Amino acid sequence: MLFGRVKGTAVCTIKYPGTQGLKLLVVQPVNKKLEPIGILQVAADVVQAGVGDLCVMVRSREAALAMPEIKFVPIDLALVGIVDELEVRPDGEYDVTLRRGRNQFS
Amino acid sequence: MILGKVVGTVVTTISHRDYKNRRLLVVQPLVFEGEQPSAEDDFIALDNTQAGIGDTVLVNREGNGARQALKNPDACVISVIVGIVDSIYAEY
Amino acid sequence: MLIAKVIGTTVSTIKDEKLVGRKLLILRQTDEKGEPSGKPYVAVDTVDAGVGDLVLTAAGSSARQTNITKDTPVDSVIMSIIDSLEVDGKIVFRKS
Numbered sequence: 001m002l003f004g005r006v007k008g009t010a011v012c013t014i015k016y017p018g019t020q021g022l023k024l025l026v027v028q029p030v031n032k033k034l035e036p037i038g039i040l041q042v043a044a045d046v047v048q049a050g051v052g053d054l055c056v057m058v059r060s061r062e063a064a065l066a067m068p069e070i071k072f073v074p075i076d077l078a079l080v081g082i083v084d085e086l087e088v089r090p091d092g093e094y095d096v097t098l099r100r101g102r103n104q105f106s
Numbered sequence: 107m108i109l110g111k112v113v114g115t116v117v118t119t120i121s122h123r124d125y126k127n128r129r130l131l132v133v134q135p136l137v138f139e140g141e142q143p144s145a146e147d148d149f150i151a152l153d154n155t156q157a158g159i160g161d162t163v164l165v166n167r168e169g170n171g172a173r174q175a176l177k178n179p180d181a182c183v184i185s186v187i188v189g190i191v192d193s194i195y196a197e198y
Numbered sequence: 199m200l201i202a203k204v205i206g207t208t209v210s211t212i213k214d215e216k217l218v219g220r221k222l223l224i225l226r227q228t229d230e231k232g233e234p235s236g237k238p239y240v241a242v243d244t245v246d247a248g249v250g251d252l253v254l255t256a257a258g259s260s261a262r263q264t265n266i267t268k269d270t271p272v273d274s275v276i277m278s279i280i281d282s283l284e285v286d287g288k289i290v291f292r293k294s
Contacts (some may be wrong), residue, residue, distance in 0.1 A: 001130075001150040001185050008230075008285035009203075012254065012278035014245050018266055019277065022138070024199075024254070026230060026285050032114055032132045032148040040230045040285070042199040043255050047120050051287070054117060056130060056150055058182055061259040062169045066122055066182035074244070074277040076189055076260035078199055080182060081121030084124040087159075088114035088132055090285075096111045096143050098136040103194040 002037075003067045004057040004079065006049050010042045018070040025049060025079065027057065032088045042079040056081035107171075109136045109191060112161045118152060118164065122180045129153040131187065133165055134198075151185035164189035199254040199278065203228045204247050208240055216270040223247060225255060230283050230290050240269065241274035242267050252280040252291060 004027035012024060023045040029037045034054070046066050049055050056079070058066060063078035065071050114132030118125065134148045149167075154175055157163050165187050166172050172186040173179055206224035210217075221243040227236040232252050241255050243264050253276045256262075261275040262268055283291040 001152075001183070002108050003150065004110075008283060008287075008290075010254070011282045011284075012280050015278040016244050021204060024278075027155050031145050032134075033145065034248075035145065037107055037146050039227070039235065040201065042201060044199075046122060051119075056116065056121070056125075057111075058184060060169060060184060060260075061263065062172075062182045062250055064182075064260050064263050065180050066124070070270050071180065072263050074256040074260050074275050075199070076256040076258055079181065081118035081125055082159055083116055084119050085117035086114065086132075089159060090182045094111050094113060094134075096134050097141075098109065098194065098196055100194070100196060100198065103196065104192070105194075106190075 001056055001058050003034070004028065004043060004055050005030050006053045006055060007040060008051060008052050016074055018073045019075065041077055043079050044075045045078070045079045047079055047082055049082050050080050054083040054086070055079040056083060107142070107164050107166050107188070110163055110165050111136065112157055112159050112163055115159060122182060124183055125152065131157060131162055133163065149185055151187050152183050153187045155187050155190055157187050157190050162191040162197060163187045164191055199229050199256050200256050201230060201280065202226060202247050202253055203234055204251045204253060205238065209264055214237070214271050220266065224236060228252065230285050234293050239274060241276050242272050243275055243276045247276050247279050250274060252293065254278045254280060
């Protein structure tokens, strides 16, 4: 699962049957610091997100499982949550190195 | 499954029903000594273990395993935190 | 889903029997304005797209979630033809 920023909408008249009622949004995948990752993609919306919203997205076949009714649809990116609040600790605050030998965490 | 560090929390009021009543956390995967964590590697995971910021966690990043962990055969979830790690011994 | 432009067609005689009768199109990933970037790839068409169309493709196991591609060795499928794209309040692409 990853973050995405809604940038706009995609309008498609001809769609695979079963996806007709779905809203398709143009999204920019972003990382935890909200920096863009890769180019714009299109996601199916099930949470009524709007342009500018930061969202939680799910990829792969699980995106099709997020659909409200018919789950047997060719959808590989879906918006499943609208982010109200995000707290991320700065890089370096926690050591993310897997050291040789014994690593004790607690 | 992968090992990662919880570095953030996400609050979503409006979310899919499969995500209700569980916390979403931001996870940064662990890297080997001498490697730098990539800015593109972080991801969001659904918490199933009461993990918190700073915990080292075991994350299932595959949908089928995630659905089993959540006991929901239709859950639209890929990454689920399935354990909090106390210690690791690594040789590489 | 990725935004892609249909850049060609594929003719293949010897192929997996489950792919017989399937229309295979060559695509290239594009940005929101339709400018191509990245490598070409092949997808099965489910919506009667043609060369020059801007389309959306679904990849991975989602690509097998259509009646045309169910249980077939397919990893990318064209699932819609884009009429227009609006980004940051501006129409950046409109099908001519």
